[in-house]
Amino acid sequence: xxxxxxxxxxxxxxxxxxxxxxxxxxxxxxxxxxxxxxxxxxxxxxxxxxxxxxxxxxxxxxxxxxxxxxxxxxxxxxxxxxxxxxxxxxxxxxxxxxxxxxxxxxxxxxxxxxxxxxxxxxxxxxxxxxxxxxxxxxxxxxxxxxxxxxxxxxxxxxxxxxxxxxxxxxxxxxxxxxxxxxxxxxxxxxxxxxxxxxxxxxxxxxxxxxxxxxxxxxxxxxxxxxxxxxxxxxxxxxxxxxxxxxxxxxxxxxxxxxxxxxxxxxxxxxxxxxxxxxxxxxxxxxxxxxxxxxxxxxxxxxxxxxxxxxxxxxxxxxxxxxxxx
Amino acid sequence: xxxxxxxxxxxxxxxxxxxxxxxxxxxxxxxxxxxxxxxxxxxxxxxxxxxxxxxxxxxxxxxxxxxxxxxxxxxxxxxxxxxxxxxxxxxxxxxxxxxxxxxxxxxxxxxxxxxxxxxxxxxxxxxxxxxxxxxxxxxxxxxxxxxxxxxxxxxxxxxxxxxxxxxxxxxxxxxxxxxxxxxxxxxxxxxxxxxxxxxxxxxxxxxxxxxxxxxxxxxxxxxxxxxxxxxxxxxxxxxxxxxxxxxxxxxxxxxxxxxxxxxxxxxxxxxxxxxxxxxxxxxxxxxxxxxxxxxxxxxxxxxxxxxxxxxxxxxxxxxxxxxxx
Numbered sequence: 316x317x318x319x320x321x322x323x324x325x326x327x328x329x330x331x332x333x334x335x336x337x338x339x340x341x342x343x344x345x346x347x348x349x350x351x352x353x354x355x356x357x358x359x360x361x362x363x364x365x366x367x368x369x370x371x372x373x374x375x376x377x378x379x380x381x382x383x384x385x386x387x388x389x390x391x392x393x394x395x396x397x398x399x400x401x402x403x404x405x406x407x408x409x410x411x412x413x414x415x416x417x418x419x420x421x422x423x424x425x426x427x428x429x430x431x432x433x434x435x436x437x438x439x440x441x442x443x444x445x446x447x448x449x450x451x452x453x454x455x456x457x458x459x460x461x462x463x464x465x466x467x468x469x470x471x472x473x474x475x476x477x478x479x480x481x482x483x484x485x486x487x488x489x490x491x492x493x494x495x496x497x498x499x500x501x502x503x504x505x506x507x508x509x510x511x512x513x514x515x516x517x518x519x520x521x522x523x524x525x526x527x528x529x530x531x532x533x534x535x536x537x538x539x540x541x542x543x544x545x546x547x548x549x550x551x552x553x554x555x556x557x558x559x560x561x562x563x564x565x566x567x568x569x570x571x572x573x574x575x576x577x578x579x580x581x582x583x584x585x586x587x588x589x590x591x592x593x594x595x596x597x598x599x600x601x602x603x604x605x606x607x608x609x610x611x612x613x614x615x616x617x618x619x620x621x622x623x624x625x626x627x628x629x630x631x632x633x634x635x636x637x638x639x640x
Numbered sequence: 641x642x643x644x645x646x647x648x649x650x651x652x653x654x655x656x657x658x659x660x661x662x663x664x665x666x667x668x669x670x671x672x673x674x675x676x677x678x679x680x681x682x683x684x685x686x687x688x689x690x691x692x693x694x695x696x697x698x699x700x701x702x703x704x705x706x707x708x709x710x711x712x713x714x715x716x717x718x719x720x721x722x723x724x725x726x727x728x729x730x731x732x733x734x735x736x737x738x739x740x741x742x743x744x745x746x747x748x749x750x751x752x753x754x755x756x757x758x759x760x761x762x763x764x765x766x767x768x769x770x771x772x773x774x775x776x777x778x779x780x781x782x783x784x785x786x787x788x789x790x791x792x793x794x795x796x797x798x799x800x801x802x803x804x805x806x807x808x809x810x811x812x813x814x815x816x817x818x819x820x821x822x823x824x825x826x827x828x829x830x831x832x833x834x835x836x837x838x839x840x841x842x843x844x845x846x847x848x849x850x851x852x853x854x855x856x857x858x859x860x861x862x863x864x865x866x867x868x869x870x871x872x873x874x875x876x877x878x879x880x881x882x883x884x885x886x887x888x889x890x891x892x893x894x895x896x897x898x899x900x901x902x903x904x905x906x907x908x909x910x911x912x913x914x915x916x917x918x919x920x921x922x923x924x925x926x927x928x929x930x931x932x933x934x935x936x937x938x939x940x941x942x943x944x945x946x947x948x949x950x951x952x953x954x955x956x957x958x959x960x961x962x963x964x965x
Contacts, residue, residue, distance in 0.1 A: 339659075343749075359917075591688050593916040627964075628912070632960050632961065
């Protein structure tokens, strides 16, 4: 189980490696939200998302022998890039298992960060079997995207920064809205804030119709999503909260929030106009919740995570054409 | 004349007011440039550009009586927004004189930041006469965009940050390429680096055909641009270097660089893809010079300023469609 001591140890290992991302704000966003909005710009993290924190934490926590044999991950997105860069910077190898129909740019980026990309046919091959065979054959260690204590500890380092930066901004009591997929960032942040800023309460933000975390927290037991595709916020659509992350979410999180795809796109346009940040749809749902669910939020200030910015020109251009023109 | 002592005094006044913007990097940009590229993300400054630093410095340096009577500026762009916000935060009034045909969004933004906008007809009215009459009538103080010692000192605070952040990144000898209009940011940064990081040398970046600063430095005397329109980098097109800024540029700057409009747009697309930053064309010329003028740069590392991000959806979408698709 991840503890505050593990999060602080991860912060020590990440010092000088992960970026301390800024906490940004704009009077124009405050006006829309009806309160101060503080935006943790994690899209400026290495590889364009918070995932680098957890990946670095996990790779750096391995003993030297295991690390030298290399790591493996399943991902076509932000986790892949985080693991690839963390492994390369540790001087070890990373194998990333990706579906053959993943976007060419994502495959190219993951390779450019030094990883070996193994492609599989989604329709005919079993990803887990391929990964297990490779791991056994080469002695690779699997780095899970969220259900790993050291990954949760690494994501929690963002929470330590929020605790400090919110205090510097004079905010000691507020909701902290976190873009939530499997719950690694949310649970790590909640643990960090519980220990370092107990007046800050974490709440999840998810796409409407894919709000498994919110429903699980409300029900007190893990609830699944009915579907796994159909949202533009693909980076944060997961089947259900993790086995390790859910107990933390249940204990520490307030009621979850959800937003529509159009609200996520509108938040991307506002981040472009007012913060000069590039957000991907899944990285914009927390900001969208702060801006467009103001009646479900209390207090003078709200903190949101802008958790990733890995979006293609087409989707971004669509957000601007519809909501920033 | 601006001195290092004035820059450090401005940094004291700006502490907790201006953002300490991050110094970002991406291995993908390093690859294109053939060396490490460190990007000072000043587009994340309040109001979306470095101009807030100089405006705050100048307003905060006024004696209390003058400040209480209010300030005035001529600008349709970044300087207007910087002065408007700095005045509002000091609890005083700002009059911004803008051409009536300025983009509606810029007029609305300047008003939303609390300024009184006075519009004039570019073809039939004299801007300076309108400003002088208003200033005399109401006792307003003019805040010039660059040829003011306290404005230069405020912009120089960015140079103090670069000196510290470059040292943290292990870079003590490199060119620092600065997007250059009238020379306020360039001269302030050059003065700061002369005192605090003498191994870092400032060079100007300008649009091709509008490289008055580069030609002036080369000639040793102020040279004018042949035209004042025709570049997409409108924010940094000025008639000639300032009377106060030019002697500093001549004494401290290395050879200037220039880039085409298409290179500025390509740099915007790369900042979108690799840094998750929104840059305006004039704020992207230094990055463009680092990426596309590598043969004119020496050393293992180069530092560039990304000086502003106030760009409309249409121009930004055009940059993405052409260079990030």
